[in-house]
Amino acid sequence: xxxxxxxxxxxxxxxxxxxxxxxxxxxxxxxxxxxxxxxxxxxxxxxxxxxxxxxxxxxxxxxxxxxxxxxxxxxxxxxxxxxxxxxxxxxxxxxxxxxxxxxxxxxxxxxxxxxxxxxxxxxxxxxxxxxxxxxxxxxxxxxxxxxxxxxxxxxxxxxxxxxxxxxxxxxxxxxxxxxxxxxxxxxxxxxx
Numbered sequence: 707x708x709x710x711x712x713x714x715x716x717x718x719x720x721x722x723x724x725x726x727x728x729x730x731x732x733x734x735x736x737x738x739x740x741x742x743x744x745x746x747x748x749x750x751x752x753x754x755x756x757x758x759x760x761x762x763x764x765x766x767x768x769x770x771x772x773x774x775x776x777x778x779x780x781x782x783x784x785x786x787x788x789x790x791x792x793x794x795x796x797x798x799x800x801x802x803x804x805x806x807x808x809x810x811x812x813x814x815x816x817x818x819x820x821x822x823x824x825x826x827x828x829x830x831x832x833x834x835x836x837x838x839x840x841x842x843x844x845x846x847x848x849x850x851x852x853x854x855x856x857x858x859x860x861x862x863x864x865x866x867x868x869x870x871x872x873x874x875x876x877x878x879x880x881x882x883x884x885x886x887x888x889x890x891x892x893x894x895x896x897x898x
Contacts, residue, residue, distance in 0.1 A: 707893045709737040715892065716741055724887050725764075726750030732763045749831070749868075749887055751805050758782045766791035768831040768868050771807045776819045783824040791828045792819060793868055796853055798846040799835035806832065812853040813860060820862055829866030829884075830854055834874055843874045847881035854882075 712723055712734060722745040725731035731746050738744055745765040752760055752769050757778035760767055770776050770792045783790045794816050797806030807815050812830060820827040832850040834843045847869050857864040870878020872891035879886065890896070 707889075707896070709734050711893055712738060712744075713741070716744065721745055722747055722765075724749040724768075724889060728752070728756040728760050728763065732759055735763045754778060761790055762787070764790065766793070766828070768793040769795045769805065770819065771795040771797075771805050771815075773815060773818055776815075776822055776825065780822040780825045785824070789824055789826040791826045791866075793829050793831040793866055794819065794827075794853075796830050796832045796850055798832035798849045798869075801835060804833060809849050809853055813856045813862075816853075816857050816862055816864070817860065827862060827864070829864040829868065830857070831866075831868040833871070834869070834877070836873070840877050843877035844881055847878050847883070851882045 721743050724747045727750055731748060735746055746763060747766040747768060748760055748764045749768045752767060752775055754775060757775060761779045761782040762784055767779060779790055794812050795806040796809055796812045797804050798809060816827055819825060830850050830853045834846040850869050851867060854864045854867050866885055867883050868885040869883045870886040872888045875886040875888055
């Protein structure tokens with residue numbers, strides 16, 4: 707959605723906005739530079755060749771599922787911007803078409819990321835399978851909550867559990883989401 711839509715939501719008190727694409731986030735960062743406290747979050751997939759721009763533009767990247775991407779973000783984060791917040795994306799649905807590390811490998815990746823300079827590991831992100839079955843949604847979100855609990859037990863500061871979108875946010879909240887990604891509910895469906 708255009709920067710003007712973000713300005714309207716910002717005027718109501720919203721400060722954190724998700725972007726699916728690095729280039730769109732960069733354009734909005736420039737167009738909205740006058741808004742104090744604006745936070746841009748990359749929620750879409752991140753290719754290795756886009757890490758430099760992502761490290762410069764975003765306040766948080768929620769789609770880190772490979773060590774190589776985390777290492778590049780760490781090396782490319784401008785010192786003046788402070789640490790880049792990152793979430794480990796976990797493939798909680800098991801779908802081959804979804805990005806993310808397997809749940810049983812999530813905490814190991816988080817441990818390594820937490821030790822990288824210029825990054826601040828904050829928690830986990832996951833996307834449930836598109837289904838109207840609330841029990842299935844909740845089971846998948848519960849798997850992500852277990853990753854967070856395991857990370858905390860290992861001494862990691864995991865305070866963000868980003869799960870749930872406009873269609874399944876109730877199930878995500880019931881399983882402990884601290885953040886829901888509900889752009890469609892706020893702005894409407896994205897036009898291709």
